Amino acid sequence: MTTDHPSTPRTASRRTVLTAFAAAATAGTPLLAQLGSATTAHAATAAAAADVEYASNTVLYRELAGQEGTTFSRRFRRHEQFDTSMTAVAPFRRTAILALHGGGIEIGTSELCLGIAGYSPGDAVGAPILPTVHDYWMFEGLLSSGNKDLHVTSKNCDDHVALATAASHLNVLSLHGCTFDQLRLPTGSYPPAGDRRVAVVGGLNKAFRTALVTELNAAGFPAIDSLAPAWASLLSEYNGDHADNPCNRTMLRMGAQLELTTELRKSLFTDPDSRGGRAATWDKNGEFVKFRDACRRAIETVEAGQPLL
Incomplete structure (x- = not known):
């Protein structure tokens, strides 16, 4: 969350x-x-x-000094690129994927971060499996229990690599988890047929939000725009509209985030309840791939409207 x-x-x-x-x-x-x-x-x-939770990543890293790799971990990938031509414009990576509360904190978000970025969630190294890849950064809880104690509120994230990654991209898609009950949705009218697999789409980039809502709904995942008039007051805690939220700390000062209910995240894996289970079953029931590809199509739509200057 x-x-x-x-x-x-x-x-x-x-x-x-x-x-x-x-x-x-x-x-x-x-x-x-x-x-x-x-x-x-x-x-x-x-x-x-x-x-209480850690006031920032800096505080967490200080208080848990020496525990990286056992209590928590950080993983990122920044792709090396060159423009050596004096006449042609080389492509550059415009979108980064973040998972601020991965591992055991908000389960499934690490795997989605890797998958949407174009990498295998089943490989600890993160082998590329898609032709187009994106930069990514994630923070993960590694404890056998109690990982929620490692949560840092998004707007308080001050990890240097996370912020540098956001600041050097036009777009960020940040992945988060929540429970269905936290959203307090009007279950009499939404979600359809009592489906608790809900994606709440936020962030300040309206075009990105619209693309995500469109693609996720088309793929069979109930998705709503948290900043749309019908939902704005109800979902104000989940809308990712704070300027200091890393999803909005892009070159354009706006981005997108997904708050995914536990039921949605678990539905993406045949065995969702452990890191090993998720790594082994992300490609077994087809739901993970459907969700991943819907997000990637939304990214393609947004990037298509951002020509190189």
């Missing part, structure tokens, strides 16, 4: 709290006695830490 509304400032470090308890556990006293003698301050600090 992404939200452009202010989040609670992080006043305590989860790592500091957990380290303190780990140190106490090695002091030699029985665990129950340690827990019983824990100070009120420690308990309050632990409770506070559990209720």
Whole structure:
């Protein structure tokens, strides 16, 4: 889930709290006695830490120093390109794909990031499988549980590579996950037939939003424009309209994002409940490919209206 509304400032470090308890556990006293003698301050600090998120990627990286590759990971690809001709204009990559809350934070978004970018979600290296590829960046939670504690609100993302990637492209498509119930949709009238596989399309690029809504609906995935008058007030927390949202930090100062319900993301895989399961089954039921290709067609539509200057 992404939200452009202010989040609670992080006043305590989860790592500091957990380290303190780990140190106490090695002091030699029985665990129950340690827990019983824990100070009120420690308990309050632990409770506070559990209720707030990291204020930025910088804070997260500082507090989890040394844990990249075990607690979290970052992956990106920037394609090398050259223009060596004095007479012809060489093509350049106009669109980047982002997954700010990948891995176990918002499941399926890492795989979609790779797939829409033209790479295999089943290969840890990300082997290209489509003739046209896009730059991408992702942050992933790697914990066996509790990955949502690694969430950083989109507008607070300050990862240098993520922001540099956005700033050097005309378009960004940013992928996020939410639950159906969080959206509070008028289920009496939408979605059709009670289908909980919903894509909420946001971002400040109206043409990009329109293309995504059109292509996703045509592919059989219920999709709505969160900034359309019918939905604007209801979906204001999911519309990606904040100027500091990385999807809008492009050369054009506008982009697109997708908030995808859990039911939609899980429907794309035969086995959606683990990283290995998603990697092994993304191409088994056809839904992932349908969704991936709908997004890629939307990107093609937008890029077709952006001639090289």
